[in-house]
Amino acid sequence: MTQPKAVLLDIEGTTSSIAFVTEVLFPYAVKHLAEYIADHSEVVVPILAEVPGDDKVATLLEWIAEDRKATPLKTLQGLIWAQGYAEGTLKGHVYPDTPEALRRWYTAGVAVYIYSSGSIAAQKLIFGHSIAGDLTPMLSGYFDTTTGSKREAESYTRIAAATGCDPEKLLFVSDMQAEIDAARAAGMGALLIDRNGGPADIHSLAEIRL
Ligand SMILES: CSCCC(=O)C(=O)COP(=O)(O)O
Numbered sequence: 701m702t703q704p705k706a707v708l709l710d711i712e713g714t715t716s717s718i719a720f721v722t723e724v725l726f727p728y729a730v731k732h733l734a735e736y737i738a739d740h741s742e743v744v745v746p747i748l749a750e751v752p753g754d755d756k757v758a759t760l761l762e763w764i765a766e767d768r769k770a771t772p773l774k775t776l777q778g779l780i781w782a783q784g785y786a787e788g789t790l791k792g793h794v795y796p797d798t799p800e801a802l803r804r805w806y807t808a809g810v811a812v813y814i815y816s817s818g819s820i821a822a823q824k825l826i827f828g829h830s831i832a833g834d835l836t837p838m839l840s841g842y843f844d845t846t847t848g849s850k851r852e853a854e855s856y857t858r859i860a861a862a863t864g865c866d867p868e869k870l871l872f873v874s875d876m877q878a879e880i881d882a883a884r885a886a887g888m889g890a891l892l893i894d895r896n897g898g899p900a901d902i903h904s905l906a907e908i909r910l
């Protein structure tokens with residue numbers, strides 16, 4: 701692998717636990733979805749226009765239950781979670797090695813970008829209101845599904861172009877093999893991480909020494 705100039709990180713299962721997303725964030729969105737839509741009619745109109753069916757709330761709840769990575773759902777979730785972070789009910793989970801790695805790379809001049817199915821607004825919230833404090837000053841940029849699916853090589857080509865780095869100078873880290881395969885197909889370096897110690901390239905961001 702060429703020496704990376706920048707790192708691109710997945711969130712759920714990589715910087716942060718899957719349980720935080722599925723057992724804290726998703727239930728918070730389920731609880732507040734209908735109320736948020738009722739109270740923010742102007743904001744939600746363009747988002748709901750992208751949701752099929754007559755009963756938008758029911759469709760969105762189904763999508764949350766099946767963990768659908770649909771852009772309108774992710775946009776809405778980000779807006780709903782903003783309330784929870786603002787009132788202090790939500791604090792973004794990060795593994796202890798996440799802020800350590802961000803600090804190490806930041807000090808070494810290695811740019812760090814995020815690529816998650818969660819909306820860019822939701823990404824800024826989880827790192828801005830994390831249990832380790834505000835980590836956003838150490839992040840150089842954010843990408844979500846508006847750039848494309850995480851399972852398609854073209855998305856990684858677009859991200860590389862947006863960062864101004866050649867793909868081979870970017871190192872992507874994710875817990876999903878399909879995402880690793882797509883990043884490698886675009887010419888990026890990529891490491892599969894398994895936070896539970898299963899078969900993978902790494903088990904902690906502490907293992908990445910640049
Ligand atoms: C930005 S925190 C919310 C995470 C989320 O909604 C999600 O779908 C996580 O997907 P990822 O691509 O980070 O595995």
Ligand SMILES: [Mg+2]
Pocket residue numbers: 710711712713714874875876
């Ligand atoms: Mg993930």
